[in-house]
Amino acid sequence: MSVVDALTTPVDGDTNIPLSERGPAAIEVVVGFGFWLFLLSDVVIFSALFAAYAVLADRTAGGPDGLHLFNRGLVLIETGCLLFSSFTCGLCSIAIERRSAAATYFWAAITFAFGAAFLGLELSEFLRMGSEGAGPTRSAFLSAFFTLVGTHGLHVTLGLCWLAVMMAQVATLGFRPVVVRRLLCFTLFWHALDIVWIGVFTIVYLGAGYA
Template identity: 70%
Template sequence: MVAYGFWIFLLSDIVMFAALFAAYAVLKSGTAGGPAGAQLFNQVTAAIETACLLVSSYTCGLMSLAIRSQRRPATYFFAAITFVLGVAFLALELREFASMIAEGATPQRSAFLSAFFALVGCHGLHVGVGLIWLIVMMAQVAFMGFRASVQRRLLCFSLFWHALDIIWVGLFTVVYLMGIIQ
């Protein structure tokens, strides 16, 4: 029952992101005379963000293997790397948002920027929640060990993290790569 409920949660999250992607696709040309993606996006930073998340997905997978074999040091090690990469991603994203806002490219400036901040910001919020979840799960491993309920929650975290990575690949492609094409 828990696994079924979690899959429903993931699917509802994907539906929400699909709606945000659709809104972005409709509003991306609505710049109201302001800057467009080509003027705002730094491809190098976006590529580094992507690398951070993709590598964190790999380390999350290694963490899942360590959990399955109940190796606590390896679990903590790969969880720590996943966490650091997630924090690096968030720091880069927040820096990007701050520089855009400093240039006057705020969500209020245009429909494009509203859609951009909603889509990318929602993903960043999910990454932040995932990082908190990871900390809580490592505390559970420390205090409760590898009980079946803890392993199930860790599997759910892993599914959530991988879903965020898949969403980011779509976001990177649609927003950052296609966003520089006028």
């Protein structure tokens, strides 16, 4: 069967009605497509921030560079927290598909706890660097660093707020289709943040000293 034939084949009793004239797409398709567009727009934003950091990584203005500022052991713990939260978020999505409220609450709470731990460690790093005079205004390198890592941290913060709201919706509305769609969008968002952080960890922290 050709592509044209496949697009014009009658479905559910329709006769000789082109696919483009059979009405709007299902809500699941529209929501999924729209959310993927949102994630792609976020990818564009982070790509620009990564590019800016790559250009400015060696512009320290005589100040400290990443090799002397970053505590890679602490960052490794941060990374472990976020990656493990991605795993528990996956388990939460399985609980959602099974419509198990207890399991959903449990894995969502674990995901929230690891995400909050990640943010706490990141904030402590920012405060330490600021106390050492390595704030975002010290050099172009630090401006790019705080913008990139801070933007990711802001996304994580918004993700945690989103997760808390979704758990409140599960408690009040149950697993209605609209709630399930929002929950699955959240899981995509959370996994995307983990992918971005792998880039941050590799380029910013492991690459420190090689700019």
